[in-house]
Amino acid sequence: MSTTVRSTNRIRIGGLLGGIMMLIIGSGVLFFGLQLRTWTQNEIAAMLPAEGRVVDVVSRTTASYDASFYPVVEFRTADGEVIRFESGTGGDPPEYRVGDAVRVYYDPQAPQSAVIDSWKRRAPPLALIGVGGVAALIGIIGVFNALAASLSWGALPGNVLRALMITVVGLGILFLGWQWYASRQSRVAAMLSTQGEVVDFVSRLTSSSNRGRTYIFYPVVEFRTAEGEIIRFEGSSGSNPPMYRVGDTVRVRYDPHIPQSAVIDSWWDVLIPLIIMIAIGGALTYMGITNLRSELKVLRR
Numbered sequence: 001m002s003t004t005v006r007s008t009n010r011i012r013i014g015g016l017l018g019g020i021m022m023l024i025i026g027s028g029v030l031f032f033g034l035q036l037r038t039w040t041q042n043e044i045a046a047m048l049p050a051e052g053r054v055v056d057v058v059s060r061t062t063a064s065y066d067a068s069f070y071p072v073v074e075f076r077t078a079d080g081e082v083i084r085f086e087s088g089t090g091g092d093p094p095e096y097r098v099g100d101a102v103r104v105y106y107d108p109q110a111p112q113s114a115v116i117d118s119w120k121r122r123a124p125p126l127a128l129i130g131v132g133g134v135a136a137l138i139g140i141i142g143v144f145n146a147l148a149a150s151l152s153w154g155a156l157p158g159n160v161l162r163a164l165m166i167t168v169v170g171l172g173i174l175f176l177g178w179q180w181y182a183s184r185q186s187r188v189a190a191m192l193s194t195q196g197e198v199v200d201f202v203s204r205l206t207s208s209s210n211r212g213r214t215y216i217f218y219p220v221v222e223f224r225t226a227e228g229e230i231i232r233f234e235g236s237s238g239s240n241p242p243m244y245r246v247g248d249t250v251r252v253r254y255d256p257h258i259p260q261s262a263v264i265d266s267w268w269d270v271l272i273p274l275i276i277m278i279a280i281g282g283a284l285t286y287m288g289i290t291n292l293r294s295e296l297k298v299l300r301r
Helices: 003-045 119-150 158-189 267-300
Strands: 048-061 067-076 082-086 101-107 110-116 192-209 212-224 230-234 249-255 258-264
Touching (some): 003 119, 067 101, 067 110, 082 110, 119 158, 158 267, 212 258, 230 258
Antiparallel strands (some): 048 067, 048 101, 101 110, 192 212, 192 249, 212 230, 249 258
């Protein structure tokens, strides 16, 4: 066996082992991210929700002499006890202002350990899932390249790698769409349903140019809870022209613990994001798989 052949074989084996290692590490990080996400969801599910209000913002200096601002939140438990706590997550500039309403989760056995329902609690698991997925994808590509070289296909051409990447991205978007829909349906199932009325609109400036300003109109809805309390809230989806008119009746879903977090039960808010994710993810997956099959057929010839 010539020196060149031995060197080539070592490179192929090294590429195969490197791809397998990257795949194992990526899969491990991905699995840990999924487990952390499940643990976070279970932790929240064991807590009770409540409406809190930011009553103070505390400035703390870090080891690098940078200031971070931590909100102090006050809320009332189901037993009527008033609890005040400082959030463990701060930022610069401050994420909250005094007077802001926030959603709070607390353990009825230890309400002082309450937490703010913030995207920052969901970010670490999602970051791990993203990093692990990318690392696993790199490992898969490395293994494919090594196997292709062993089968005398040579290194996988760019078209095959692009098709593989497109397929994985498409599948990832489909997975995220399913996760979003399942999470929303689970949250909506725990809410109560009632009728509300559009009583006003809030206009928000979205863009300004030489041609003028563009505004989006958000409906303000009023409804009565099962306990008789009248609640007014602003819809999360706006449009131009307005989707509703003052006086329109809409179906509302609300959390009995925090009725101020109510949402309009609209097919638009559910189907449009879901259709967009399914369309983009499905198209990319179909395109990637089709191109991948075509390129692999060429390599086998």
